[in-house]
Amino acid sequence: MYAKILVEYNVKTLDKTFTYKVADKIKDTIKVGMKVKVPFGHTYINGFVLALSNQADEDITTFKEVTEIAKDNFVLNQELLDLGVYLKEKTLCSLISAYQTMLPPSLKIKNQKNNYDLTVSYIILNNNVDIEQYISENKRCVKQIAILRRLKEEKRVLKKEINCNGLQVLLSKNIVLEEKEKKYRLNYKDELKPDNKLTEEQEDVFKKIKASFHKEETFLLYGVTGSGKTEVYIHLIKEVIKMGKTALLLVPEISLSTQLVERFYQRFGSKVAIFHSALSEGEKYDEYQKITNGEVDIVVGTRSAIFTPLNNLGIIIIDEEHSENYKQENMPRYRTLDMALFRSKYNKIPLVLGSATPSLETMARAKKGIYTLLTLSKRVNNAVLPKITLVDSRQEMKKRNPIFSELLQTKINECLEKKEQVILLLNRRGHSPIVTCQNCGYTYKCPNCDISLTYHKSTNNLRCHYCGYTNLKSDVCPSCNEKALNYYGLGTEKLELEVAKEFPAARVVRMDVDTTSRKGAHEKIIKDFQNGKYDILLGTQMISKGLDFANVTLVGVINADLSLNMPDFKAREKTFSLLVQTAGRSGRSEKKGEVVIQSFNVDNEIFKYVVDSDYEGFYQFEMQNRHKLDYPPYYFLACVKIASKDYELASKQANKVYNYLKSKVDKRTILLGPSTANQFRINGIFRFQIVIKYKKDDNLMKALKDLDNMYVINKQVNLEIDTSPQSI
Numbered sequence: 001m002y003a004k005i006l007v008e009y010n011v012k013t014l015d016k017t018f019t020y021k022v023a024d025k026i027k028d029t030i031k032v033g034m035k036v037k038v039p040f041g042h043t044y045i046n047g048f049v050l051a052l053s054n055q056a057d058e059d060i061t062t063f064k065e066v067t068e069i070a071k072d073n074f075v076l077n078q079e080l081l082d083l084g085v086y087l088k089e090k091t092l093c094s095l096i097s098a099y100q101t102m103l104p105p106s107l108k109i110k111n112q113k114n115n116y117d118l119t120v121s122y123i124i125l126n127n128n129v130d131i132e133q134y135i136s137e138n139k140r141c142v143k144q145i146a147i148l149r150r151l152k153e154e155k156r157v158l159k160k161e162i163n164c165n166g167l168q169v170l171l172s173k174n175i176v177l178e179e180k181e182k183k184y185r186l187n188y189k190d191e192l193k194p195d196n197k198l199t200e201e202q203e204d205v206f207k208k209i210k211a212s213f214h215k216e217e218t219f220l221l222y223g224v225t226g227s228g229k230t231e232v233y234i235h236l237i238k239e240v241i242k243m244g245k246t247a248l249l250l251v252p253e254i255s256l257s258t259q260l261v262e263r264f265y266q267r268f269g270s271k272v273a274i275f276h277s278a279l280s281e282g283e284k285y286d287e288y289q290k291i292t293n294g295e296v297d298i299v300v301g302t303r304s305a306i307f308t309p310l311n312n313l314g315i316i317i318i319d320e321e322h323s324e325n326y327k328q329e330n331m332p333r334y335r336t337l338d339m340a341l342f343r344s345k346y347n348k349i350p351l352v353l354g355s356a357t358p359s360l361e362t363m364a365r366a367k368k369g370i371y372t373l374l375t376l377s378k379r380v381n382n383a384v385l386p387k388i389t390l391v392d393s394r395q396e397m398k399k400r401n402p403i404f405s406e407l408l409q410t411k412i413n414e415c416l417e418k419k420e421q422v423i424l425l426l427n428r429r430g431h432s433p434i435v436t437c438q439n440c441g442y443t444y445k446c447p448n449c450d451i452s453l454t455y456h457k458s459t460n461n462l463r464c465h466y467c468g469y470t471n472l473k474s475d476v477c478p479s480c481n482e483k484a485l486n487y488y489g490l491g492t493e494k495l496e497l498e499v500a501k502e503f504p505a506a507r508v509v510r511m512d513v514d515t516t517s518r519k520g521a522h523e524k525i526i527k528d529f530q531n532g533k534y535d536i537l538l539g540t541q542m543i544s545k546g547l548d549f550a551n552v553t554l555v556g557v558i559n560a561d562l563s564l565n566m567p568d569f570k571a572r573e574k575t576f577s578l579l580v581q582t583a584g585r586s587g588r589s590e591k592k593g594e595v596v597i598q599s600f601n602v603d604n605e606i607f608k609y610v611v612d613s614d615y616e617g618f619y620q621f622e623m624q625n626r627h628k629l630d631y632p633p634y635y636f637l638a639c640v641k642i643a644s645k646d647y648e649l650a651s652k653q654a655n656k657v658y659n660y661l662k663s664k665v666d667k668r669t670i671l672l673g674p675s676t677a678n679q680f681r682i683n684g685i686f687r688f689q690i691v692i693k694y695k696k697d698d699n700l701m702k703a704l705k706d707l708d709n710m711y712v713i714n715k716q717v718n719l720e721i722d723t724s725p726q727s728i
């Protein structure tokens, strides 16, 4: 018997299988998809079995032998094996890196750690021993007797509670026995809650999706914030489980979805596994075990959970489908949607994309009939969408209200008086984004990235938000030595201080990357705010999604222009979505909500649509812009970045790449560039980019692949190919 093995070498030039002879002793156990150990060069490495056959199709007389199946009895099933091939084709990565991406760290074939299983020990009585007799014969062994009495009472006791010399004696004499039990790191025993009865609108949507349970069909569930999309997911999943199948629910970021995860535990108990990057390796291993052992019916997870080996999959749901987090920005640069479409097709099951602000691509596809459009137009419980007011920050500056406009001040005070809660959005962290010398004009910049450093007051240093470079803040200007440093701009850290000044009675909590880096910090802030420990929650876009607080009746956006001014074809779409989603946190139950948005660009057309929560209007407006400029959804995009520490070399190679592509791609394909990438220098590396816009181009993927191969061996210049860029 022969096996084709894909070895762990992560070098593109080795991206192929090698044939090994299968040793007799493992002939009966070896299976396609298994991890094995094979001799390679002068050493042994791990690999995956991709095929088994009785004849070798290579013309070699002596084959090396595969003699050992690696540690876990884990098998990549056929669906995942195929998905890996698709991932490779879509993103132009190597097959081995595709499989590496799909597995949790404990199962990556490089990983040497052998045992992640966690066990706990219990002590029980040995039933074959007459305990009373033993006690009467050992009256002076007080500790032993205490242990035996307790065991008679409780039957089974955790070993660590009674571990002492006495216990060791009992164990050595076989009077008591030790019992090991496998234990999972994450366990939930929330009390189960009953289902809500669906509203008429929800029921309608539910029935339409249910009618397609045995088909490959993609639905766009477009439902305004608070319209009960999550409740529909829960009902759908219950149906799927009734049929003996499993479900996959993807969310943009688990830490932003603590409330959703909690809701799932309340409705499905321990039948839920969760999966995201903030879990420890051990936790990931455990959750993966629950899945492969078939102990759970539902996986709730972030992007990478699309690769979990749920058997008998019955439905895939992507919540907040517009989120940027569904795109992986390092190799392999995949879109979760593509992977989900593959699995929906493979299993012949529905894929549901949910959002209050669908991405333009998704909505366009729904309008074309490629996806089925389902709408939830009303909030549940007769809650109405909040009233949104736009405030002109230029006018407020004249009135010397640089941070809180008159209206926002009044509204915050009213809200506080009524003992209701406020959410404030400012999409920039740190204290001040710019530090400049008033005397000589010097501005602190990152030496690696050419962008200005942000002042962080709590740590009293200056930080680069791209590469993490930090510099201690000095009192004098490093250029002219004058004591004339000035701090400009506003970040969340400063906003927190300003809120404390302006509303001294209010209890404030801040949520951004800096306050949530510790494990569990995020959950704590959300819980505390929910329990009324704070009056005002302020933060970056972290606070814009998923949160459902009944007592929040006011949302303030301090500076709505930050994301609007980004040089990106999706800047308007991202801003619209951010503002509508954030506004959606207000007035979600009986109390009516309000929103105040402050901007320096009130004339920008998108605010018209934001103020009316008019997604359809925005869609029509933005589609025209995309059409004029040949952007998605009218064209597909691809992007090649040419990166090097050497500016001249990068520039020269960028031109070469351009000319190569020009000679290969279809005549109707548009090539732009080479130009400097948006973040031109990061970490001392210069980046040029070529943007490719195409409708249908049979030559493009091959050209990109060949290009990639040409640069694999080039150590000075690196190519980053993205076949589905989400920003340009």
Ligand code: ADP
Binding pocket: 196, 197, 198, 199, 202, 223, 224, 225, 226, 227, 228, 229, 230, 231, 232, 380, 548
């Ligand atoms: P979305 O996911 O669209 O933002 P949710 O599913 O979170 O909306 O619903 C908003 C609120 O309404 C939640 O507090 C939820 O518990 C409640 N809710 C949703 N559907 C129902 C229903 N059919 N009956 C009662 N309450 C519901």
Ligand code: ZN
Binding pocket: 446, 447, 448, 449, 450, 464, 465, 466, 467, 468, 469, 683
């Ligand atoms: Zn930097």
